[in-house]
Amino acid sequence: MAALPPGLLGTLDPTSDRAVFRQIADQLREAIDKGRFAEGAKLPSEAELTDHFGVSRMTVRNALSILQSEGLASAEHGRGVFVRPRPPVRRLASDRFARRHRDQGKSAFTVEAEAAGSRPEVDNLVVREERSTPEISARLGSARKVLARRRRYLLDGKPVEFAASFLPLDIARGTPIAEPNPGPGGIYARLEELGHRLDHFDEEVRARMPAPDEVKTLRLAPGVPVIHLVRTAFDTEGRAVEVCDTVMAADAYVLAYQLPAT
C-alpha cells in the first residue's frame, strides 16, 4: 500500500480540544471543498488514513462516516470511499401544471426528461381503491374510500421520486382516471373533461431525513434528505379534487415558485 502524496492532507493538532476523528473529517472536507478531490474521486483508503494519521481504524471510520452523513462522500463496499457526484438536478417550475403543458401525448415527466437528454421511466404503477387516511380526508373532504394512483419515477435508471395521488371515488370511479394509463395530458386533463375545471394547486413543502423504506425505494445514499411535497388540486368551484403526496430525493431537485407581491 502506497503512502499518501505529501501535502495532500495535513497533520493532527494534539493540543486541540477537537476530537481526532473530527480533525480528520475536517481535513478531508477541506480537501474536497478545495477541489483536491474531484467529484467521483476516490478518497484515501482506511488503511492509508490510519497510516498517515497514526490512529486506529475505528477513528478513521468515524471520520469517514461524518463525511457520509454530510452527504459529501459515499462508501462502496470493496471499492473505496468516493466524493459524491452531484446528480443532474430536475427543476420543477411553478407553471408546471399550466394547461398549455397538458396538450401532449406523453406525460409531463417524460417530455421534460427527454428534453433534458435523460431516459425517463415510470414503474410500480398501482391504481386501486383504498381506504382514506385522516390526513387525506382532511384535505379532500370526508371521503371514506379514495382512488389511489401510486408510481415511481426514474431518470437514467436512478429513482428520483415516488408519488401517490388520491381522488374522491365519486369523481374518479369508472373513468379513465381509474385506468393505469389515463391518456394524453394525464389525470388533470381527464378531470377537466369530467367538468372539474382546475383553478389552482396548494403545495406544501417539507424536508427531512428518509425512513428506511424510502431509502430503499429511492436508493438513497447516506446523507441525502428527502423533500416531502403534498399538493392539493382545486377546481373552480373550490372543491379539492386530488391530493398528491410526493417524496423526492433532495439531491435531484430544485423547486421553483413564483410569489405575488399582491
Next chain:
Amino acid sequence: MAALPPGLLGTLDPTSDRAVFRQIADQLREAIDKGRFAEGAKLPSEAELTDHFGVSRMTVRNALSILQSEGLASAEHGRGVFVRPRPPVRRLASDRFARRHRDQGKSAFTVEAEAAGSRPEVDNLVVREERSTPEISARLGSARKVLARRRRYLLDGKPVEFAASFLPLDIARGTPIAEPNPGPGGIYARLEELGHRLDHFDEEVRARMPAPDEVKTLRLAPGVPVIHLVRTAFDTEGRAVEVCDTVMAADAYVLAYQLPAT
C-alpha cells in the same frame, strides 16, 4: 442498573442476514413509531442495551447512531439518548410578502411569531457593503459590490433560520435600507417608497444536509437537514432589486405555495 422492562424490546434473530446493529436500530425505531417511547422520552442507556441484547457497546452505539442520523433520536452527553421532540413548525404562506402584510410597525417575523405565542428574536444583524459573488451577480445583474444585510432569526431562544439579503448599491446606498433598522414594513416597504414597486418574487427551494458552520449557527441536532431558499424580488420594470439567501432548520418549517392552473 435495572434490566429493561420485559416486552419493551424483542430479541435478535441470529439467522438473519441483517447486521446486529441494524436489527437493534429496527427494534428501537419500531418502538418509537408505535409510541412505546414518547417524544422526549429517554431510550434505554447503552449499558442497558448491551445487557439486553448481549452485544458489545460499539454495536449498541452503532444502532443508536443510526436513529440519530435518521433524526429520530438525539444524544445528550451525561444524560442519555432521547426521542427527538418535534419542534413547533413555522408555516410560510405563499402570500407572506403581500403588500397588506407590510403596513405594520413590526417585522413580519415578529408579528407572526407573537401571534403564534412564541418569543421572536433577531440577532447577528450585520449591514455592510460587500463584493458580489457570481451567484448573486447572475441573479441581480452584474453589480460588483452589493449591500448585504445578514441576520439570524430565533423562536423561544432556538435559532430557526439565517438569511442574507443582497441589494444593488445604486438602489440601497444612503437609504434607510442601509440602516440596521430600515423601519416599518422592512426593506420591501422602503424599496417601494424609492420607486421600485414590487411585482413578484422568484423562489428556489433546495434541501440538503448542513455544513458544519450551519450546524453551529442553527444549533442543529444530527439528522436535521436544512432548507435552502433563494428568493429574488422583481420590480414592475422587471429589474431584480433584491436577492435573499436563507438557510432554515428543516424541522422547524413547512413552506406553502399556491400554483396557478393557468
Next chain:
DNA sequence: CAGTGGTCTAGACCACTGC
C-alpha cells in the same frame, strides 16, 4: 458520587471488488 455518553485502541473475521 454513580450513571451517562464521547473517544480511542488493537485486534478479529467477513463480504465485496477487480485484476
Next chain:
DNA sequence: CAGTGGTCTAGACCACTGT
C-alpha cells in the same frame, strides 16, 4: 488473489449530568 469497506469484540479513559 490482494485490497477494500462492513461488522463486531473487549477493553480503556475521559467529560458531562444529576444527586
